[in-house]
Amino acid sequence: MNEIENKPVSTPALETPDLREQIQSLRHLVGSVLILMVMVSGTLTIFLLRQMKTASTQLDAYRAQANNVMGIYRQQQEPLMLDFAKRIQLYGQTHPDIAPLLAKWDPVFTNWGWKISAQSSATPAGAPPAGVAPRSNTPSKK
Numbered sequence: 001m002n003e004i005e006n007k008p009v010s011t012p013a014l015e016t017p018d019l020r021e022q023i024q025s026l027r028h029l030v031g032s033v034l035i036l037m038v039m040v041s042g043t044l045t046i047f048l049l050r051q052m053k054t055a056s057t058q059l060d061a062y063r064a065q066a067n068n069v070m071g072i073y074r075q076q077q078e079p080l081m082l083d084f085a086k087r088i089q090l091y092g093q094t095h096p097d098i099a100p101l102l103a104k105w106d107p108v109f110t111n112w113g114w115k116i117s118a119q120s121s122a123t124p125a126g127a128p129p130a131g132v133a134p135r136s137n138t139p140s141k142k
Contacts, residue, residue, distance in 0.1 A: 085109060
């Protein structure tokens with residue numbers, strides 16, 4: 001029972017010198033391909049690192065420009081837009097036809113951080129808000 005029942009058959013045809021040369025040649029080829037793959041992957045890594053550095057430098061430049069544009073927007077254009085939105089709200093308080101539109105766009109204004117839809121409690125019901133002239137039914141003459 002200690003002996004192996006299936007003994008490997010020695011094949012003299014597989015042990016030829018020509019076959020050994022071919023196996024040795026394949027080993028050298030696989031080793032060369034592995035070394036070449038390491039070199040190519042290293043070169044690609046260096047290229048990608050340089051691209052990342054270049055892109056980071058460009059991003060910093062664009063970020064500075066974007067901050068300038070955002071500063072101009074916050075100083076000049078946002079106050080005008082807020083004023084316009086508040087005037088629309090004041091107009092909507094005196095003209096009930098606009099109320100559905102204001103109700104529709106209130107979530108947008110709220111998401112932008114504009115609290116324009118809050119009705120002031122100081123204004124009595126039916127009276128126009130401060131700064132808005134009462135609506136007259138008579139046509140204006142120009």
